[in-house]
Amino acid sequence: MEPVKVSKQSGTQVSVNLPKKKKKLNGDRLLAIAFLTPSIILAAIFIYGFIGWTGYVSLSKWNSLVPDFSFAGLKNYLFLFQDYRFQADIRNTIVFTVLFIGFVLIVGLFLAILLDQKLRGESLFRNIFFFPMAISFVVTGVAWQWLLNPSTGVNLFLKKFGLDSKWYTDITIIGGFHLGKIEFGIPVALLAVIIAAVWQMTGFSVAMYLAGLRGIPEELKEAARIDGASEFQVYRKVVIPMLAPITVSVVIIMAHISLKIFDLIYAMTGPGANFVTDVPGVYMFETTFRGNYYANGAAIAIIMLLSVAIFIIPYLIISRRGEK
Amino acid sequence: MAAKSLVKPILYLVLIGLSLFYLMPIYVMFITSLKPLDQVTLADMWKLPTQIDFSSYVKAFTKLAPNFLNSIYLVVPATLISALLGALNGYVLSKWRFKGSEVIFTAILFGMFIPYQSILIPLIQFLREIGLYNSIPGLILVHVVYGLPITTLMFRNFYASIPESMIESAQMDGAGFLRIFYYIMIPLSVTGFVVVAIWQFTNIWNEFLFAVTITTSDQQPVMVALQNLSGSQIVQWNVQMAGALIAALPTLLVYIFLGKYFVRGLLAGSVKG
Structure with a gap:
């Protein structure tokens, strides 16, 4: 790296220095671009190049240990959409995403509002709700596998109320009806995974909502109170609508986590009997790296990517634009 | 006013209840990890260990x-x-x-x-x-x-x-x-x-x-x-x-x-x- 010379001249000679400085500025600008270039190249190869390559593999016949790049068209995709396991994955992803995001939003907002009431020990409570965020999904999976063990744990309490859930070993589908090859509905076993995921991720929505709540001027709430609004109405009519942009962010962030989820489910339940807790992330991993169906795995990965890209790309463009 | 003075205790109660839920996995992990294997039964899952046993930590640590x-x-x-x-x-x-x-x-x-x-x-x-x-x-x-x-x-x-x-x-x-x-x-x-x-x-x-x-x-x-x-x-x-x-x-x-x-x-x- 070339050493940067420091001019000792003081500001009085600005006019003399000007042409020189312009030149130097250009040099610095080039230097700036030069320093950014490695990252641009890395991103170009490791993000876009590799996505392209995965797309290429997904259209190939490489479904064994030996790479075979001959063109198979959409065969792998057609196979997946007719596949019992992948259909179950789609069902599970939809159910998981909707319930997971729903609970994270509701519980998060509820906790944030509670924490915003200027109570003593607020920071202690906050820390208790945030700490699961610092834990690995694998650890969460191991812990909740034990907690929700059908013959133990939480069930010892529930049994007293006459409830006896088989949790993640249950193969019941609530509200099931036939769709394609599968029974569409809410798999009971998936609820166990959702509880664990919500436990881990609500900290995020609490933090986001709390930051939002702190940004709402007290006068606004006060004004509503003076107008005769009850505390409940103040929140419903004034505060919560103002939190809408935060809700959008939380939904987007949680949705992309949920659509690519792998480790929690892999550590906690695996695919489950009848694939009641299987998700594309787990299927992709098993079929590619355990079964050597590379082309099928690549097709699953591309479908996962598209499902995320559909809303991440607009979100990125809109929020980047809003910044300027 | 009487209703208002009740609000805070209720808020605390709710917060404490939810905190216990959030801490529960850590509690269970911790007490389970301190039990000897014969005490790790499904029925005793929530009970504190009768004696503290670090052998699972030794085993886990050697492996990890x-x-x-x-x-x-x-x-x-x-x-x-x-x-x-x-x-x-x-x-x-x-x-x-x-x-x-x-x-x-x-x-x-x-x-x-x-x-x-x-x-x-x-x-x-x-x-x-x-x-x-x-x-x-x-x-x-x-x-x-x-x-x-x-x-x-x-x-x-x-x-x-x-x-x-x-x-x-x-x-x-x-x-x-x-x-x-x-x-x-x-x-x-x-x-x-x-x-x-x-x-x-x-x-x-x-x-x-x-x-x-x-x-x-x-x-x-x-x-x-x-x-x-x-x-x-x-x-x-x-x-x-x-x-x-x-x-x-x-x-x-x-x-x-x-x-x-x-x-x-x-x-x-x-x-x-």
Whole structure:
């Protein structure tokens, strides 16, 4: 790296220095671009190049240990959409995403509002709700596998109320009806995974909502109170609508986590009997790296990517634009 | 007024109840890990151990120790390199914008959201090609590259708050690109480095997908070893819980002592910053 010379001249000679400085500025600008270039190249190869390559593999016949790049068209995709396991994955992803995001939003907002009431020990409570965020999904999976063990744990309490859930070993589908090859509905076993995921991720929505709540001027709430609004109405009519942009962010962030989820489910339940807790992330991993169906795995990965890209790309463009 | 005075106790009650729910897994993990195997029965799950037994920690530690070390060898360099690269990128993208730099930034950011499954097959082929498959340096490279979007984003937002006039006056004094970075930006972004480092440390330590696909047996980080622990034939829950606590300890400690910065990182990840 070339050493940067420091001019000792003081500001009085600005006019003399000007042409020189312009030149130097250009040099610095080039230097700036030069320093950014490695990252641009890395991103170009490791993000876009590799996505392209995965797309290429997904259209190939490489479904064994030996790479075979001959063109198979959409065969792998057609196979997946007719596949019992992948259909179950789609069902599970939809159910998981909707319930997971729903609970994270509701519980998060509820906790944030509670924490915003200027109570003593607020920071202690906050820390208790945030700490699961610092834990690995694998650890969460191991812990909740034990907690929700059908013959133990939480069930010892529930049994007293006459409830006896088989949790993640249950193969019941609530509200099931036939769709394609599968029974569409809410798999009971998936609820166990959702509880664990919500436990881990609500900290995020609490933090986001709390930051939002702190940004709402007290006068606004006060004004509503003076107008005769009850505390409940103040929140419903004034505060919560103002939190809408935060809700959008939380939904987007949680949705992309949920659509690519792998480790929690892999550590906690695996695919489950009848694939009641299987998700594309787990299927992709098993079929590619355990079964050597590379082309099928690549097709699953591309479908996962598209499902995320559909809303991440607009979100990125809109929020980047809003910044300027 | 009578109703009002009841509100606070109810709020506390609700908060305490929910706190207990959030702490429950840690409580159960902890007491289970301290029990001898014959006390780890399903019926006694919630009871405190009658005597404290550290043997599950010894067992878990013997099994996890090499992988724990692997995680340290992985996470320290990966965190440092990705933080430094992120700082440089953030500096360029906030203070040396050029035509197209915003597009480049958005294009890099996209990498933060992709499911890593969609790059995994070529990534492994590539790592095999350059001889870094199944190695800690390979994992370091992977975490540095895929950490770039988030570290760049965090630093860019951080540097955006440093006034332009500061850069201009440094330029007046003849300081150039690197000098401004070294003498102005870095000293002003110590907090930024702490936030980013904690974020990367936690994420890389906890990461599983890359770890399980890129490394095998003795090169594996601790999370994969923990997962393997539960995959063995006889499930010794006490050993598993001890193992889970050991594996979670570094990030938990970071959270306990530097939680404020962790939460800042959390919020910075939501793009708008």
